[in-house]
Amino acid sequence: xxxxxxxxxxxxxxxxxxxxxxxxxxxxxxxxxxxxxxxxxxxxxxxxxxxxxxxxxxxxxxxxxxxxxxxxxxxxxxxxxxxxxxxxxxxxxxxxxxxxxxxxxxxxxxxxxxxxxxxxxxxxxxxxxxxxxxxxxxxxxxxxxxxxxxxxxxxxxxxxxxxxxxxxxxxxxxxxxxxxxxxxxxxxxxxxxxxxxxxxxxxxxxxxxxx
Amino acid sequence: xxxxxxxxxxxxxxxxxxxxxxxxxxxxxxxxxxxxxxxxxxxxxxxxxxxxxxxxxxxxxxxxxxxxxxxxxxxxxxxxxxxxxxxxxxxxxxxxxxxxxxxxxxxxxxxxxxxxxxxxxxxxxxxxxxxxxxxxxxxxxxxxxxxxxxxxxxxxxxxxxxxxxxxxxxxxxxxxxxxxxxxxxxxxxxxxxxxxxxxxxxxxxxxxxxx
Numbered sequence: 550x551x552x553x554x555x556x557x558x559x560x561x562x563x564x565x566x567x568x569x570x571x572x573x574x575x576x577x578x579x580x581x582x583x584x585x586x587x588x589x590x591x592x593x594x595x596x597x598x599x600x601x602x603x604x605x606x607x608x609x610x611x612x613x614x615x616x617x618x619x620x621x622x623x624x625x626x627x628x629x630x631x632x633x634x635x636x637x638x639x640x641x642x643x644x645x646x647x648x649x650x651x652x653x654x655x656x657x658x659x660x661x662x663x664x665x666x667x668x669x670x671x672x673x674x675x676x677x678x679x680x681x682x683x684x685x686x687x688x689x690x691x692x693x694x695x696x697x698x699x700x701x702x703x704x705x706x707x708x709x710x711x712x713x714x715x716x717x718x719x720x721x722x723x724x725x726x727x728x729x730x731x732x733x734x735x736x737x738x739x740x741x742x743x744x745x746x747x748x749x750x751x752x753x754x755x756x757x758x759x760x
Numbered sequence: 761x762x763x764x765x766x767x768x769x770x771x772x773x774x775x776x777x778x779x780x781x782x783x784x785x786x787x788x789x790x791x792x793x794x795x796x797x798x799x800x801x802x803x804x805x806x807x808x809x810x811x812x813x814x815x816x817x818x819x820x821x822x823x824x825x826x827x828x829x830x831x832x833x834x835x836x837x838x839x840x841x842x843x844x845x846x847x848x849x850x851x852x853x854x855x856x857x858x859x860x861x862x863x864x865x866x867x868x869x870x871x872x873x874x875x876x877x878x879x880x881x882x883x884x885x886x887x888x889x890x891x892x893x894x895x896x897x898x899x900x901x902x903x904x905x906x907x908x909x910x911x912x913x914x915x916x917x918x919x920x921x922x923x924x925x926x927x928x929x930x931x932x933x934x935x936x937x938x939x940x941x942x943x944x945x946x947x948x949x950x951x952x953x954x955x956x957x958x959x960x961x962x963x964x965x966x967x968x969x970x971x
């Protein structure tokens with residue numbers, strides 16, 4: 550069974566992804582603090598009905614073939630670079646959406662490029678952008694089918710296919726290839742637009758489908 | 761009955777919008793060339809089953825309360841400025857998506873800002889961004905219900921409501937407020953992402969729903 554590390558996975562997104570993916574993969578939640586990772590793993594196990602492990606970020610990443618960076622915003626270059634030895638040569642999935650609040654509404658916060666490209670350049674490994682528009686709150690409702698589309702960016706079709714298999718393992722999530730990493734800026738920009746639409750039109754936890 | 765001008769409306773988007781909106785509004789297709797406008801109006805009338813008028817752009821805009829700029833890409837500042845006398849003080853709807861092809865995939869072409877903001881600043885009138893993700897080919901299939909969501913940007917809730925009413929007049933299109941015009945960049949960026957997803961995953965004429 551493929552092993553997946555959810556790096557920085559003690560927040561809602563990490564817990565939700567761990568709980569969902571543990572049904573098909575051996576999942577380890579990583580945290581800078583091993584005891585917080587174990588606590589989150591125990592919560593995710595209960596949500597999932599399958600066992601989730603917990604350990605320090607580097608250890609979690611080293612023992613896995615795939616790492617998901619379940620970090621709400623783009624980490625500093627230092628943090629990313631510190632993970633390089635443990636993540637090098639493996640698939641890294643970035644659900645990171647760099648955004649900020651301006652007058653109560655969301656907007657992209659990067660002036661150029663994307664989180665996925667930044668992660669790829671600092672980690673020097675193959676990266677896929679995915680899960681940006683899947684609401685963490687819905688992942689946590691583990692009895693709910695998630696009838697959403699997930700846009701995935703990746704430099705090659707092979708990397709896309711590897712990430713798409715993981716996306717497909719969750720209920721009714723449908724992966725859709727959105728092109729190479731340079732397209733990540735467009736894909737990461739959809740999340741703040743969706744959150745604004747949710748807020749302004751009272752749609753809770755908005756996500757999207759391509760029709 | 762409210763009068764709507766479809767400025768530059770002889771292409772598929774203009775024909776499709778004219779054919780759909782003529783069922784609820786008095787619609788005039790505008791073109792730089794009055795005879796081309798009349799020809800397009802005759803086509804749109806046949807598609808619609810309701811009468812569509814045709815005239816030169818300025819004349820079409822002058823006689824209407826609302827103008828839709830059915831132009832595929834952002835026109836030059838000169839073209840926009842030349843329309844100012846005829847559009848001033850009225851609602852202008854911009855479905856314009858500034859994009860370009862790069863290695864066979866679409867990408868936004870503006871380095872900063874958005875078409876809607878540019879139109880607002882050059883015309884000095886109230887502007888709503890809308891219809892960006894409604895495929896022209898589907899508008900032309902006038903028997904087809906369009907079960908899509910339409911993100912609308914506008915500086916005020918009042919301008920949004922005016923544009924939303926026009927969106928709602930078409931079959932099952934659902935308008936959703938996406939915030940003030942500064943959010944147009946995000947909304948205009950969704951179209952190239954959708955077109956890429958369509959191309960890479962063989963989804964013909966992709967559009968979107970917020971779920």
